Amino acid sequence: MVRFTLRQLTYLTETARQGGIAQAARQLNVSAAAIASALDKLEAATGLTLFDRFPAQGMRLTRAGETFATQAEALLAQADALDRQAADLVSGGAGRIHIGTHHALAQRIVLPAVLAFRESHPGVRIEVKEADYPALVDSLDAGEVDALVVFDQGEDSRRHESEILLELPPLVLLSASHALAVKSRISLSELTGLPYVAVSPAGPGPSYLQLLQAAGVHPEVPFQSQSRELVQAYVGKGFGFTLAGFPPKQDRTIEGDTIVARPLKENIGHYRVVIARSRQVVQTGLIDRFLEMCRLSSSTSGTTGVQGSVIL
Known part of the structure; x- marks a missing residue:
């Protein structure tokens, strides 16, 4: 148990600097009696004699007092830094944010939010964790992340509060040289018989390929890749088409071929992107401000956003 206070340490160090209680009292704008009482209690x-007292000549630290006062100065400096940090936390000038997300959403929503947030909050440390959905939910429940920006897979409303950020209907990605690339919208019937290039393993929830199959289109799948960049490269070479939630960042693949993104005429379903937060954790203003950046970046991600909140 700590047996002394920061106020007592302040009186000690100031008395040592000023060489006497009266001088320290004037400097600190407190009574000499208050300082004398605090030093006696300290x-x-x-159990230390901290000062040698010389009548009419003031006070001087003993050797033990010098050692103790040096440590007291360091402790007071740490306390002052902690006080400033607490003020920064209240104002949002410092702190730490942990966000869980998926790879595609990290690139499209979270990274732009991080870059924008750091401009206005340079003292805040932001950590982003990418993982599969079950691992992210475990991290949220364990308090290891503050919020998730994820593809919706049906959060538990008893534990989580979710807000819809985006609904992502599939876009058809094609080689720019494909005959369908000149169309503004593509129908399911026009995709019948065309090979499909799949991302494997599929992402969270039903894949776009499964949505396509549920709509009655069952394409051959000659190419699969875990890399979205390689999937786009296959498409760019004319090996087939694929479906994606976001338009490509660039219209050229890693092989230098041009690809285009076209919406489907029919509604075959969509992916939903949500912010998920724990009901068990008190949310801070700092997290709220970062998530607002996520909302803003989602509104400029090249897709149609859905405004408002929903409890899932």
């Missing part, structure tokens, strides 16, 4: 608590 010596009693520590």
